[in-house]
Amino acid sequence: MKKIFSLFLCLTCLSFSDNPLSEDEKSALQSIQVNTLKAHLTFLQDDLMEGREAGERGNLIAANYIAGEFEKLGLIPKGDGGSYFQSVKLVSAHIQPETKLTLNAKKPVQFAFDSDFLLYNYPQTDTVIKKELVFARYGITAPEYNYDDFKDLDVKDKIVVIFAGEPISADSGFFMGNKNSKYALLSHKSKAIKRLGAAGALVLATPEHAGSYKFLSNYLGHRTVSLNRDYVHSNSENSDFVFPVLNPDASKQFAENIGWKFDEVAVSLTKQKTGTIKNATVEITVKSNRRYFDSPNVVGLLEGSDPELTKEYVILSAHFDHIGITKPVDGDSINNGATDNASGTSALLNAAEAFAKLKIKPKRSILLVACTAEEKGLLGSKFYAENPTIDLSKAIANINMDVIGFATSEKVSSITLVGDDYTTLGATMQKWARFVGLTPLPDLFPEQNFFQRSDNYNFSVKGVPSISPGAGTESKADFDVYLKYYHKPSDQLGKVPFSFNVLRLQAQCIFLSALDVANAQEKPKWLKKL
Numbered sequence: 243m244k245k246i247f248s249l250f251l252c253l254t255c256l257s258f259s260d261n262p263l264s265e266d267e268k269s270a271l272q273s274i275q276v277n278t279l280k281a282h283l284t285f286l287q288d289d290l291m292e293g294r295e296a297g298e299r300g301n302l303i304a305a306n307y308i309a310g311e312f313e314k315l316g317l318i319p320k321g322d323g324g325s326y327f328q329s330v331k332l333v334s335a336h337i338q339p340e341t342k343l344t345l346n347a348k349k350p351v352q353f354a355f356d357s358d359f360l361l362y363n364y365p366q367t368d369t370v371i372k373k374e375l376v377f378a379r380y381g382i383t384a385p386e387y388n389y390d391d392f393k394d395l396d397v398k399d400k401i402v403v404i405f406a407g408e409p410i411s412a413d414s415g416f417f418m419g420n421k422n423s424k425y426a427l428l429s430h431k432s433k434a435i436k437r438l439g440a441a442g443a444l445v446l447a448t449p450e451h452a453g454s455y456k457f458l459s460n461y462l463g464h465r466t467v468s469l470n471r472d473y474v475h476s477n478s479e480n481s482d483f484v485f486p487v488l489n490p491d492a493s494k495q496f497a498e499n500i501g502w503k504f505d506e507v508a509v510s511l512t513k514q515k516t517g518t519i520k521n522a523t524v525e526i527t528v529k530s531n532r533r534y535f536d537s538p539n540v541v542g543l544l545e546g547s548d549p550e551l552t553k554e555y556v557i558l559s560a561h562f563d564h565i566g567i568t569k570p571v572d573g574d575s576i577n578n579g580a581t582d583n584a585s586g587t588s589a590l591l592n593a594a595e596a597f598a599k600l601k602i603k604p605k606r607s608i609l610l611v612a613c614t615a616e617e618k619g620l621l622g623s624k625f626y627a628e629n630p631t632i633d634l635s636k637a638i639a640n641i642n643m644d645v646i647g648f649a650t651s652e653k654v655s656s657i658t659l660v661g662d663d664y665t666t667l668g669a670t671m672q673k674w675a676r677f678v679g680l681t682p683l684p685d686l687f688p689e690q691n692f693f694q695r696s697d698n699y700n701f702s703v704k705g706v707p708s709i710s711p712g713a714g715t716e717s718k719a720d721f722d723v724y725l726k727y728y729h730k731p732s733d734q735l736g737k738v739p740f741s742f743n744v745l746r747l748q749a750q751c752i753f754l755s756a757l758d759v760a761n762a763q764e765k766p767k768w769l770k771k772l
């Protein structure tokens with residue numbers, strides 16, 4: 243098997259031994275250089291940008307920098323009112339310490355926000371919610387697996403008590419075996435349970451979920467931001483939907499106070515009976531401070547050269563925002579976001595320059611979208627996908643750049659193609675990765691749901707085939723190194739392991755892939771459902 247594989251690799255190399263690029267394309271490709279990438283990245287990740295948080299000054303400076311570059315390259319403004327800026331309407335809510343959760347069972351037990359539980363969703367108006375409880379195992383309805391935790395269950399106006407995760411199975415045909423399916427995602431559970439008319443859901447986490455809980459805690463913090471539209475929406479339709487997630491210790495305490503043997507229930511969940519939890523109610527007090535603000539996406543267009551195909555688009559995207567200023571770590575409180583995602587933004591700008599350099603422009607148009615508020619839950623791209631400034635049904639592909647250039651050593655020579663199995667964009671990018679001398683890697687950590695965790699997802703939800711090339715994390719060890727810098731002030735040039743040469747090759751691969759797709763006769767195709 244191995245032999246066949248290496249033979250195949252050789253054949254693939256051979257077919258590219260004669261350079262398939264025109265002189266024009268070769269010279270455009272050469273404009274993707276270490277110096278250019280370094281100039282963009284050094285500026286964008288500087289302390290002066292104050293971590294580029296959506297709604298903050300540093301984010302606006304970065305947005306202006308990007309717009310200036312777009313202008314220099316002669317891109318057509320595709321934001322609001324003939325500008326490069328599309329104003330994304332946001333609302334942020336800062337949860338106050340009065341927020342608490344009380345279980346009234348054998349005796350009242352109080353849980354404190356932050357130390358005992360987080361809020362994944364909560365009402366945007368201050369409120370006290372007192373409800374009955376109903377138990378629904380994992381809180382999943384999955385027709386394709388013939389699985390339903392809500393069968394014959396009335397959850398209307400109740401709080402549904404569920405466990406984190408999904409049914410565990412060695413069978414890859416059942417909830418994707420030991421990988422996580424979409425049903426394990428809190429976002430999926432939250433939407434599905436809302437639709438059933440429940441007042442909310444309360445998630446219990448077992449010690450196995452301690453890592454995910456910590457991740458969620460970093461991600462949510464005390465503040466959540468949503469699109470302003472969601473605010474209006476949630477007030478009119480789901481005014482009281484609340485979705486607390488208890489940490490493993492609090493979960494055990496909660497379970498034992500309603501009379502469960504927590505450890506026993508947790509391991510035999512699919513065998514447990516669903517239904518009303520007798521003699522128990524919860525009371526959840528939510529108090530938050532809200533602020534309304536705007537933050538810009540930066541959007542520019544390079545028109546295609548074919549009179550017909552110019553009406554179709556290849557979208558290149560990268561988020562330029564990051565998480566701003568947080569609690570100091572070793573005396574540093576500015577999250578520079580060098581890899582996340584000054585790296586992708588630099589590649590976006592340099593790829594735009596390469597496209598602008600082409601004497602013969604690609605047949606289809608190239609739309610460049612620098613997204614804001616990705617770190618708030620992919621909000622800038624969500625807003626763009628819902629309020630596009632081009633005909634999105636004519637967008638044939640999205641290549642999204644998020645965290646590239648990270649490299650544990652100069653020997654790294656790979657690119658991770660997150661989502662390479664969803665569409666034929668996978669094969670296209672694999673081809674150009676090999677062409678520039680990179681090894682294309684599949685997503686080695688599907689349980690991390692990377693495909694759903696960056697801006698490409700919002701385009702794919704609208705039917706646009708998308709792919710999200712990322713740093714070549716070649717092993718679990720590489721990934722563990724990255725986690726030491728992820729969303730920390732140490733994600734800064736000079737601290738985070740980084741290679742500008744790898745970034746250059748990755749940016750070249752992205753440019754060539756986009757160029758190929760923009761000129762190809764056939765449009766990318768979906769290979770499997772989202």
Ligand SMILES: [Zn+2]
Pocket residue numbers: 561582583616644645
């Ligand atoms: Zn990112």
